[in-house]
Amino acid sequence: xxxxxxxxPDFPAQAIVRAEPELRAHAVAVIAGxxxxxxxxxTNEQARRAGISIGMTKxxxxxxxxxxxxxxxxxxxxxxxxxxxxxxxxxxxxxxDAAPDTVLLDxxxxxxxxGPTPKMARGIYRRASQMGLETNVAVASTLESALVAAHGFSxxxxxxxxxxxxxxxxxxxxVLFAEEADAEKAEEFLQTFHRWGIxxxxxxxxxxxxxxxxxxxxxxxxxxxxxxxxxxxxxVPGDPPLRFEEAQELEFPLVLLEPLAFLLQRMLEHLCARxxxxxxxxxxxxxxxxxxxxxxxxxxxxxxxxxxxxxxxxLNPQTFLKxxxxxxxxxxxxxxxxxxxxxxxxxxxxxxxxxxxxxSSPEPEKLELTLARIAAVVGGGRAGSPxxxxxxxxxxxxxxxxxxxxVAFWSAVIESPVAREALKNSDSRxxxxxxxxxxxxxxPVDVKVGCxxxxxxxxxxxxxxxxxxxxxxxxxxxxxxxxxxEHDAWLRDEWDIAIEKDGGLALYRLVHDLLNGxxxxxxxxx
Amino acid sequence: MSSLSWNAxxxxxxxxxxxxxxxxxxxxxxxxxxxxxxxVRPASRLEVCPRPEMLxxxxxxxxxxxxxxxxxxxxxxCGAASSGKTTVLxxxxxxxxxxxxxxxxxxxxxxxxxxxxxxxxxxxxxxLWVRCGTSLDAPASSGLKTKTLNxxxxxxxxxxxxxxxxxxxxLKATDLVLQSGGFGLVALDLAGIPQKFVxxxxxxxxFRFQRAVEPTKTALLVVSEFQxxxxxxxxxxxxxxxxxxxxxxxxxxxxxEGMRVETELLRSxxxxxxxxxxxxxxxxxxxxxx
Numbered sequence: 001x002x003x004x005x006x007x008x009p010d011f012p013a014q015a016i017v018r019a020e021p022e023l024r025a026h027a028v029a030v031i032a033g034x035x036x037x038x039x040x041x042x043t044n045e046q047a048r049r050a051g052i053s054i055g056m057t058k059x060x061x062x063x064x065x066x067x068x069x070x071x072x073x074x075x076x077x078x079x080x081x082x083x084x085x086x087x088x089x090x091x092x093x094x095x096x097d098a099a100p101d102t103v104l105l106d107x108x109x110x111x112x113x114x115g116p117t118p119k120m121a122r123g124i125y126r127r128a129s130q131m132g133l134e135t136n137v138a139v140a141s142t143l144e145s146a147l148v149a150a151h152g153f154s155x156x157x158x159x160x161x162x163x164x165x166x167x168x169x170x171x172x173x174x175v176l177f178a179e180e181a182d183a184e185k186a187e188e189f190l191q192t193f194h195r196w197g198i199x200x201x202x203x204x205x206x207x208x209x210x211x212x213x214x215x216x217x218x219x220x221x222x223x224x225x226x227x228x229x230x231x232x233x234x235x236v237p238g239d240p241p242l243r244f245e246e247a248q249e250l251e252f253p254l255v256l257l258e259p260l261a262f263l264l265q266r267m268l269e270h271l272c273a274r275x276x277x278x279x280x281x282x283x284x285x286x287x288x289x290x291x292x293x294x295x296x297x298x299x300x301x302x303x304x305x306x307x308x309x310x311x312x313x314x315l316n317p318q319t320f321l322k323x324x325x326x327x328x329x330x331x332x333x334x335x336x337x338x339x340x341x342x343x344x345x346x347x348x349x350x351x352x353x354x355x356x357x358x359x360s361s362p363e364p365e366k367l368e369l370t371l372a373r374i375a376a377v378v379g380g381g382r383a384g385s386p387x388x389x390x391x392x393x394x395x396x397x398x399x400x401x402x403x404x405x406x407v408a409f410w411s412a413v414i415e416s417p418v419a420r421e422a423l424k425n426s427d428s429r430x431x432x433x434x435x436x437x438x439x440x441x442x443x444p445v446d447v448k449v450g451c452x453x454x455x456x457x458x459x460x461x462x463x464x465x466x467x468x469x470x471x472x473x474x475x476x477x478x479x480x481x482x483x484x485x486e487h488d489a490w491l492r493d494e495w496d497i498a499i500e501k502d503g504g505l506a507l508y509r510l511v512h513d514l515l516n517g518x519x520x521x522x523x524x525x526x
Numbered sequence: 527m528s529s530l531s532w533n534a535x536x537x538x539x540x541x542x543x544x545x546x547x548x549x550x551x552x553x554x555x556x557x558x559x560x561x562x563x564x565x566v567r568p569a570s571r572l573e574v575c576p577r578p579e580m581l582x583x584x585x586x587x588x589x590x591x592x593x594x595x596x597x598x599x600x601x602x603x604c605g606a607a608s609s610g611k612t613t614v615l616x617x618x619x620x621x622x623x624x625x626x627x628x629x630x631x632x633x634x635x636x637x638x639x640x641x642x643x644x645x646x647x648x649x650x651x652x653x654l655w656v657r658c659g660t661s662l663d664a665p666a667s668s669g670l671k672t673k674t675l676n677x678x679x680x681x682x683x684x685x686x687x688x689x690x691x692x693x694x695x696x697l698k699a700t701d702l703v704l705q706s707g708g709f710g711l712v713a714l715d716l717a718g719i720p721q722k723f724v725x726x727x728x729x730x731x732x733f734r735f736q737r738a739v740e741p742t743k744t745a746l747l748v749v750s751e752f753q754x755x756x757x758x759x760x761x762x763x764x765x766x767x768x769x770x771x772x773x774x775x776x777x778x779x780x781x782x783e784g785m786r787v788e789t790e791l792l793r794s795x796x797x798x799x800x801x802x803x804x805x806x807x808x809x810x811x812x813x814x815x816x
Contacts, residue, residue, distance in 0.1 A: 359627045360743055362708030370706035374656055377698045382657040385650050386640040397640045402654045404628045434585060435646040436784050436810040437612040439637040439718065442659075475782040496782035496812070505767065506607040507782070523639065525785070525812070526612035526717065 002107040002117055003143045003235065006088060006124060007136045007150035008080070011101035012042035015080035016070045018132035019248050021266070023068055027052065029061045032072040041072060075247035075341075083131040083274055085240045090277035091124055094237040099179065102150070104143055106235050121156045131273050140164060144231030148201075151178040164229020169202030176201070176223050189223070192216070201227040242278070244271050244344040253292045253336035260337060261325055267342045268317040268324075275346060281313035283347035285320055287328075290339035304333040311403040312364040313347040319365045326372040330380060361404050371402060392482050393490055394522070395440070436525050438509065444520040449510070456495055456510060459519075467521070469499040477512070491515050496525070577796060578760075581711060581745045584621030585614060588789055591806040592761055595711070595745040596796060600736045602748045602755045605765035607717075610787030613810045614765065615713055615749045616646050623649035627710025630654045630703050634696045635718035656703075658695040659688070689723045697731055704738040704746075712739070716750035724754045732758035753792070762793035768807065784811040 008014050012030040017023050027047035029040045038058040050064050061069055081100045088095040091114065094106035107120060114120045121139045128135040138149035140159035145168065149157045152171035159167045173193050177186035198204050204227040212220045225231055246267040254260050264287075275282060289304040308323050350364070362370070374383045384399040447467065450458035455474050461467035477493035484491075495510040507525035512518075580594035595601045595618060605611040615631075622629050624647060631638060636659040640650070696714060703712055716724055736758045739746045748755055753762060768786040791804045 359625065359710060360708050361628055362706050366706045367708070370702050371654075373702050374699050377702070378656055378658050378695050383654065383699075385653055386638075386643075386655055387650055388640055388644055399655075404652060433645065433647060434613070434617060434808065434810045435642055436610075436812045437616040437646070438639045438642045439612055439635075440639045442636050501608075502606055504606055504608070507785075523637070524607060525782075526608050526610065 001141055002139055003141070003146045004091075004105050004107050004121065004124060004137060004139045005098075005143070005146035005150035006084060006103045006105070006128060007138075007147075008084060008101040008128075008133055009136060009154070010042050010044055011080070012072050012077060013044045013047075014133055015077040016073065017044065018080050018083075018270070019073075019076045019246075019266070020070075021132065023070075027064070027067045029056075029067050029069045030072050031058050031061070031069050040069075073249060075249060079246050079270070080133060082240075082243060082245070083270065084128070084133060084135075086274040086277045087124065087128045087131055087133070089240070090127060090279075091120065094235060095240070096236050097238050097240060098147075102147070102179070104146065104235060106237070107139065118156075118158045121158055125156045127277060131277070132270060140229065142229060142231045143233045143235060144226045145229040147179065148175055148226060148229070151175045159229065165202070165205050165227070168227065168229050169200060169205065171201045173198060173201060173204055173227070176204075176226055189216070189219075242280075242346050244274055244282075244346055245341065246270050247339070247341040249339045250337065253338045255336050257325070257328055257332075260328070260340070261321065263340055264324055264342065265317065265321050267340070268320045271342065271344050272315055272317045272320075275315055275344065278346070279349070280346040281315040281349040282310065282320070282344040283313045284309050284345035285324065286343040286345070287324060288341040288343070289333050289337045290341075291333055291335035292338050293335050304335075304337075306331060310364075310368060311401065312350045314365055314368070315349060316365050319369055322369050323372050326376050330376055367402075367404075392480060438523045439526050440523040441521060444511070444522050446518060446520050447510075449512070449519040456497060456519075459497070459499065459510070459521075461521075466501055467499070469501070472498045472500060472505065474498075474510075479514075489515065494522075579743065581618075582621055583614065583618040585617055585808050587806040587808040588614065588763075591789060591791060591804060592763070592794065593796065595747060596760055597710075597743045597745045598740050599760035599795075600732070600739065600746045600748065600755055600758050601761040601763075602750070602753060602759040603763045603765060604750050604753050606751060608785070609765040609767050610785055610808075610810060611717060611749050611751075611765050612715070613785070613787070614763075614789075615715060615747065616643050616648070618747065619643070619653065619711060619713060620646040620648040622711045623652040625710070626652065628652050628654070628708065629711040630656065630709050630713065632656045632658065632696055632699050632703070632712070632714045634658050634692050634714070634716050637718055638715070654703075654709075656699045658692045658699065689719060693719065693723055693727065697727070700735060701738075704735060704742075704744070707742055707744070709744050711745050711747060713747040713749065716748065716754065719750070721752050724750055724752055727754060729756060729758070732756065759793060760795045762791075764790045764792050766790070782812045784809060 012032075013028050016030055017028060025046075027050045028044045029047050029052050030042040031038045032041045033039050040052060040054055040056045040058070040061050043052050043054065047067055050067055052061050052064060052067055058069065061067055077100060084101075084103050085095065085097060088103045088105045092105040092107060092110060096104040098104050107117065110120065111117070114123055117139050121137050125135060125137045128137070136150045136154050136157070138146045138153065138157040138159060140146040140149055141161045142164065145159050145164045148168055148171065149159050152168065152175040157167075174190065177190065180186040193199075193204065198207075204224055207224060209221060209224065212224055216223075248263060248267065250263075254263070271282075285308040287306045287308075291302045291304055293302075306324075306327055308320075308327055314320070371383060375381075381399055383402070385402045386397045387400045389396040389398060445461060445467070448460045449456045450460075456471050457474075458470050459467065474495050474497045476495035478495075479491075479493050481489070481491040483489045491514045493512040493514060495512070496507065497510045498505045498507050500506075509522045509525070511520050511522045513520070578596040578598050581597055582589050582594045603611050603614055619629050619631060620643065626649075629652060631653060633656060636657045638655060638657075644650070696716070700712070700714060703709065732755045735746060736755075748759070753759075755762075766788050768788050786807060786809050789806045789808070
């Protein structure tokens with residue numbers, strides 16, 4: 001049996017640094033509490049070197065000019081904890097969520113997948129580092145040894161089997177109380193140990209058990225077993241929910257899109273790293289912004305939400321960022337932003353293998369970006385695939401999202417005999433019906449029409465002289481009507497007419513709206 | 527400082543002519559022996575560019591005349607109003623979509639008619655229709671500022687006409703689509719745009735489009751009322767309607783039956799230019815004619 005413990009030292013400070021990586025080189029002190037009694041609750045190594053310690057007041061911490069103080073953020077700690085769980089889940093399905101900064105995992109039987117235990121430990125450390133967390137990783141044969149080693153040694157530690165007591169002996173007794181919820185009791189035990197002159201775990205491990213039991217009871221024996229690397233604790237695996245969310249509260253409201261893009265990039269990178277660790281991709285992006293003064297249209301509305309649904313699951317932070325940027329440019333929030341929440345809906349990644357003999361198809365990542373950019377050029381809803389509606393009225397179609405799915409189509413053809421038969425019947429080499437195309441005028445051109453014997457004989461259009469001509473011939477009328485039970489009922493006669501234009505003939509579809517008596521050119525045959 | 531010294535002292539003394547020749551010979555020898563230039567072939571030994579793969583238009587007369595639309599090349603179809611150019615465009619798109627190829631139609635005047643395209647057998651799920659034109663609405667002004675000012679016209683005094691705006695959209699959308707790649711046929715429908723605006727499209731844009739499709743399997747088709755791509759077009763066709771008459775039936779049942787279109791090959795870089803004009807004729811049927 002092998003267990004691993006991943007411990008994040010100075011967790012509140014690391015959660016802040018994870019969200020703001022530029023602070024990594026600075027001394028950071030995390031402040032919590034109600035003003036004016038705010039105190040330092042966590043620091044990083046640089047801050048400790050600068051003389052900042054936990055429990056200092058905000059004013060004391062501020063005296064050292066080089067320390068960056070930040071308010072404690074539950075949102076960022078929650079995101080960092082989720083990242084820690086994802087890191088553990090990417091190695092083992094049996095993971096115990098021991099504390100916000102500690103995760104235990106069972107590594108039994110994983111050697112074939114990830115190699116020997118030391119390699120696995122280094123892999124866990126590297127993965128956590130990719131997720132923006134500096135961790136201590138310890139691997140041991142018992143959970144207690146792994147826990148104590150992770151709290152006591154920095155970096156990667158592999159505790160050899162049967163040599164736990166030797167390995168852990170050099171650690172101070174304080175590490176035994178790292179998980180202790182009752183701080184007063186822990187302090188009491190520590191004072192006792194210090195009175196006895198016990199500073200290291202090896203000192204505690206060498207005490208006679210009976211005498212220790214007489215003085216400190218069962219708790220004392222439990223601590224001694226822990227110091228010897230022995231234990232009876234069992235792993236309690238949990239099934240953490242798939243929640244991919246990053247949030248950040250801003251100290252100063254963001255007014256420009258450019259700094260917001262930097263922030264989003266960082267959040268997207270974190271989320272993508274977490275999704276990758278779980279072998280998942282994103283199907284939907286949801287961006288929630290908290291606005292400082294509310295929207296211009298309604299100051300009471302301080303929330304702003306945008307959702308980007310992807311036709312295929314993707315996992316590329318650059319693509320996501322560009323999509324969000326284009327979407328925000330087209331739909332700006334309208335007020336300075338004070339809080340950003342980014343959520344991703346996970347989905348299984350799409351199969352990457354395309355068929356050898358399939359027609360070429362645009363790459364989904366590129367296509368999404370291209371469609372978003374085109375929409376930014378021509379306007380939203382003006383680029384896509386048309387779909388005819390089941391109606392006879394003019395312009396009975398709607399624009400749908402363009403989603404070419406060659407792989408899905410061909411897999412359906414391969415798997416389904418019905419689809420294969422349908423494909424066989426729809427022979428692409430069969431001659432297509434050669435239909436005279438119509439070019440629609442959007443909007444239709446209102447013209448004046450002179451009639452003779454009920455047929456149009458002359459049309460005139462004030463804005464274009466070329467359209468003011470004698471009608472050479474007219475075919476029709478074709479009467480159609482519909483929606484008489486609605487407000488927008490329609491009843492019209494259609495004529496196909498020819499007029500002289502540029503020395504040749506030009507063919508148009510002339511429509512007489514019988515409800516309002518207007519004549520208009522609906523389109524031209526070409 | 528160098529210009530000052532030049533003005534003060536005058537031009538530097540030139541080396542003697544013999545010395546110059548010797549130097550030039552040495553440089554030429556160096557160039558000839560340069561490792562970088564060893565692989566450079568003389569133009570006379572260059573390989574003949576392979577004939578491109580052709581994309582059937584779905585009109586047999588046209589395919590017989592040209593072999594289809596060349597992939598990786600620019601094809602131009604022009605013709606006056608009611609000459610049949612849109613029919614060719616729609617038929618080619620329909621044929622390509624029925625072969626499960628993804629196609630793009632960049633519609634400058636937003637005049638594509640989906641119902642007549644459906645009658646031509648187009649598979650809309652394979653068609654990306656980019657409707658240029660009326661979207662002059664910019665994003666509403668907001669607290670989040672975006673750079674919208676034109677550096678050449680900071681006060682925004684020069685207003686673009688709608689047609690210029692449409693053409694700008696066409697060029698931008700075409701660039702984006704060609705960069706994306708993976709499409710079988712990309713069609714630019716410039717019909718309906720006045721000649722003076724079409725002529726203003728810089729030649730560099732056509733060269734750019736041609737270069738963008740060259741290494742791909744995309745056929746780029748430009749449909750307009752006038753020739754605009756000029757030398758960039760590998761294949762250029764001109765269409766003209768021969769006749770379009772209604773049926774000879776009693777007046778109240780007259781039906782517009784269709785068009786008879788003559789296609790003339792204006793330019794083809796795929797084969798030697800014929801001595802005389804090559805033409806083909808095809809007929810299209812109106813939807814109302816059944």
